[in-house]
Amino acid sequence: MNFIRSAAAELIGLFVADWVQTAVIVAILAAGWYAIAGLHASPIPVLVALVVLLAGQMVWFTFSEARRSEKAA
């Protein structure tokens, strides 16, 4: 039972380190999907926006964690 629990935790941990960050990434992808498949927007600007937002959230969440660890120290 203990092993199954740690395997499940490990499996979720493969994709999720921070639930807020995961929600932001999924929201960015959902917006991209809606723009392309729902609104039939021109793909190039959507792709550029997608990459900029994904890269931007990475910088933001890393910076936030650095700031949190600085405060904790």
Place this chain on the structure above:
Amino acid sequence: MYQQLFTFGAAFLGSAVESTEALTIVLAVGLTRGWRSPLYGTFAALVALAVLVLVFGQLIVQRVPESTLKLIIGTLLLLFGLRWLHKAVLRSAGIVALHDEESAYQKTVSELQGSVTRQDWVGFVIAFKGVFLEGIEVVFIVVAVGGTSKYFPEAVAGGLLAMALVAAAGVVVRKPLARVPENTLKYAVGIILTSLGTFWAAEGMGASWPLDFVSIFFLAAAYFGTSQLAVMLSRRRTFA
């Protein structure tokens, strides 16, 4: 051709990192409590992982429509890659300690000291758990990279070769592979998987990338540049 090489390389590098971590656990158990039980545990875990690759690999390649597959696997790969990249950036900025195989080895050894019976279940379970849990990441990388790109055999070959090379190095050296530049590898694999995830997720949405597969290299350059910016900002923040 380039796509095949890229698929092979991504599976190889990702699997090499995880295999190194699994090897540390098996070595710690084997050198502390004897080799029989940990080797059985390792073998059992490898069989379980092979079944997972075969079942999920076949299921994914044959049953799921291509666009759905690309969207789902692309999203998962993106989450997986960004998690590695996030950790690699924090390590490069000095906020999180670098992963050290030597200290991981010593920690496992100190937990394993004690009397050993003939049928050593502790050795079996720890080796099984270590190899299986680290191996799940290898399975995900191989299935995701191979299943989505339609180069499943190349991905499996990359994963198997990495595992074989790490195992052979472990047999020769008989101590943790502390010299493997694990943190640099994780950074590189994080960038590759994030780029592949972005590429496939967008294709799953119905978009076509300019220059097709070549755009992955531009994505990798963009993510590398941004991650370096993140390292710089986090470092400044910490040492200011």
